[in-house]
Amino acid sequence: MKSIHRRLHFLILCAALVATPSMAADDPVSAVTAGEPVDADHVHCESCDGWNQAQAPFNIFGNTWYVGTAGLSSILITSPGGHVLLDGALPQSAAQIQANIVALGFRIEDVKLILNSHEHWDHAGGIAALQRASGAEVAASPAAARVLIAGTVGSDDPQFDAASPVTIPKVPEVTEVADLGTVKVGDIVVKAYATPGHTPGSTTWSWTSCETDDCMQVVYADSLNPVSLGDFRFSGGNGHPDMSEQFAGSIARVAALPCDIVLSVHPGMTDTFKKLSARTEGKNTFVNPSACSAYASAAQVKLRARLEEEARPRTDE
Numbered sequence: 001m002k003s004i005h006r007r008l009h010f011l012i013l014c015a016a017l018v019a020t021p022s023m024a025a026d027d028p029v030s031a032v033t034a035g036e037p038v039d040a041d042h043v044h045c046e047s048c049d050g051w052n053q054a055q056a057p058f059n060i061f062g063n064t065w066y067v068g069t070a071g072l073s074s075i076l077i078t079s080p081g082g083h084v085l086l087d088g089a090l091p092q093s094a095a096q097i098q099a100n101i102v103a104l105g106f107r108i109e110d111v112k113l114i115l116n117s118h119e120h121w122d123h124a125g126g127i128a129a130l131q132r133a134s135g136a137e138v139a140a141s142p143a144a145a146r147v148l149i150a151g152t153v154g155s156d157d158p159q160f161d162a163a164s165p166v167t168i169p170k171v172p173e174v175t176e177v178a179d180l181g182t183v184k185v186g187d188i189v190v191k192a193y194a195t196p197g198h199t200p201g202s203t204t205w206s207w208t209s210c211e212t213d214d215c216m217q218v219v220y221a222d223s224l225n226p227v228s229l230g231d232f233r234f235s236g237g238n239g240h241p242d243m244s245e246q247f248a249g250s251i252a253r254v255a256a257l258p259c260d261i262v263l264s265v266h267p268g269m270t271d272t273f274k275k276l277s278a279r280t281e282g283k284n285t286f287v288n289p290s291a292c293s294a295y296a297s298a299a300q301v302k303l304r305a306r307l308e309e310e311a312r313p314r315t316d317e
Helices: 002-019 091-103 127-134 142-150 244-256 272-278 291-311
Strands: 058-061 064-066 075-077 083-086 111-115 137-140 182-185 188-194 203-211 214-221 261-264
Touching: 058 203, 058 214, 058 261, 064 261, 083 182, 083 188, 091 127, 111 127, 111 182, 137 142, 188 244, 214 291, 244 291, 261 291
Parallel strands: 083 111, 111 137, 214 261
Antiparallel strands: 058 064, 064 075, 075 083, 182 188, 188 203, 203 214
């Protein structure tokens, strides 16, 4: 059985290396395409086709697997007592994520819990379809839960667009998970860390994955990118509170987490596919105890630049 499992890992790895396209390493705001029909089951945007390119699933470490698309992460944590899925990418990504789970030899019906990193349509859009396919419970932070139920973000979101709101399939029932709360499926225990900034409900999740007696702390770090639409200012104004200290606190929190492996909501943010390509039989390049702090340091630079930009006088004022 062990030799079969190792062979499965090898085949999945080979397929992933062939199928992996080059993706951008960030998550800029991707405007919804003007003039496209409103369709909650298919979001049209400048980056959507690239983000939704097929990606063969692969093992990261132990019971942690990548089952997302080429540009949008979805992570599966498995156990004999049921599985946990993190994020559903775009609405049109759901079928691909389900197919990737099946390709690994797992059943979608054994996914018992679906978690959300943050409530934007490129990470939460496929959750409703995956919930229907699996019958799983859906859980998120209180702020993200409200958006999943409503099907669109509110005016407190940096990427809220009143003129052209993006809707996604609604999730009828969502369990709220408080900061530092834990959720359990079988012997899987996942802990929530509130990291608001990119969205009000942004959450970083952490769990332990083991290979025999070798255990790693895995962190699924939410986006720490200070991007927005319209006249939103992270430093406050235009009807919005000053979020700068809260955002900086979220970045510091990710930097301080126990972290052997970091994964990100867009794989390019933490070089997921570069690490996959560099992995060898004797070296798992996903293991890097300084990866969370490096990810946070890069975010800190971006936030500082954004706040400096907001502090400069505007020429149109």
